[in-house]
Amino acid sequence: xASSSAVDAIVRPAFRSPRRVTITLPxxxxxxxxxxxxxxxxxxxxxxAFLLESSLQEKNDxxxxxxxxxxxxxxxFH
Numbered sequence: 001x002a003s004s005s006a007v008d009a010i011v012r013p014a015f016r017s018p019r020r021v022t023i024t025l026p027x028x029x030x031x032x033x034x035x036x037x038x039x040x041x042x043x044x045x046x047x048x049a050f051l052l053e054s055s056l057q058e059k060n061d062x063x064x065x066x067x068x069x070x071x072x073x074x075x076x077f078h
Contacts, residue, residue, distance in 0.1 A: 025033070037047040 033047060034044050037044045040047065042050075
């Protein structure tokens with residue numbers, strides 16, 4: 001019988017594939033995004049993915065640079 005890790009290597013790919021999502025936008029937002037995508041020479045989908053990823057990365061960067069709470073000794077030394 002194959003070990004658990006051997007089975008996992010067969011079932012799970014080495015990378016995670018992109019996922020498709022559907023959202024509903026107000027017309028003005030859609031229009032502004034489409035204009036920006038056209039100006040930048042990219043698809044609306046590519047621009048939306050870029051903006052979402054950038055927003056999440058920015059949020060993570062801010063959170064990782066925040067000072068540790070005063071009473072949190074574990075985070076102070078990490």
